[in-house]
Amino acid sequence: MPLRKKKSVRDKIDDRLGDVRSTAADLAHQAAERAADRAHQAAGLAADRAPELRDAVVSRLEHGADVVRERAPELRDALLERVPELSDEQYDRLPSAVQDRLPKQAKPKRKRLRKVVGLGLVVGAGAAIFATLRGSKTPPPPPYQPPTPAPAPSSPPPAPGADAAPGPEGKVAPR
Secondary structure, three states, X not given: OOOOOOOOHHHHHHHHHHHXXXXXXXXXXXXXXXXXXXXXXXXXXXXXXXXXXXXXXXXXXXXXXXXXXXXXXXXXXXXXXXXXXXXXXXXXXXXXXXXXXXXXXXOOOOOHHHHHHHHHHHHHHHHHHHHHHHHHHOOOOOOOOOOOOOOXXXXXXXXXXXXXXXXXXOOEOOO
């Protein structure tokens, strides 16, 4: 008697799915054949309708171009209103070719120096007025007098080793 070999799980699944595999392969082959036929049919339809489609697209483009030509000034003005105003630093960082192509509305107004000078004049005038008003209320400070040096000592300072002064007989008194 031959020994009976047990089927593995893989063998059991292969037996069950064998029919499904063959059916899937047949369906894939049929779909490939039909896809080629459908592609030829679509190409034929597109070739037949190509002049109609081309004429429709051209008429729509011509109409669109006319609308754009009519609205061009409005669109340009709307775009220029939305262009941000560049500061002097931003404008200076742009390449010269780009600076030349910018519209005048986008270029910065070179009034910064005028603003600084005008602000300086206003602040200076205000300070002068403040100083004159303040100066009339308070007396001016006394003129500057340099400090006088301390008087020089009349006698020389004692020597560092002589702590005691000599007595009447010239002898130093003990402590």
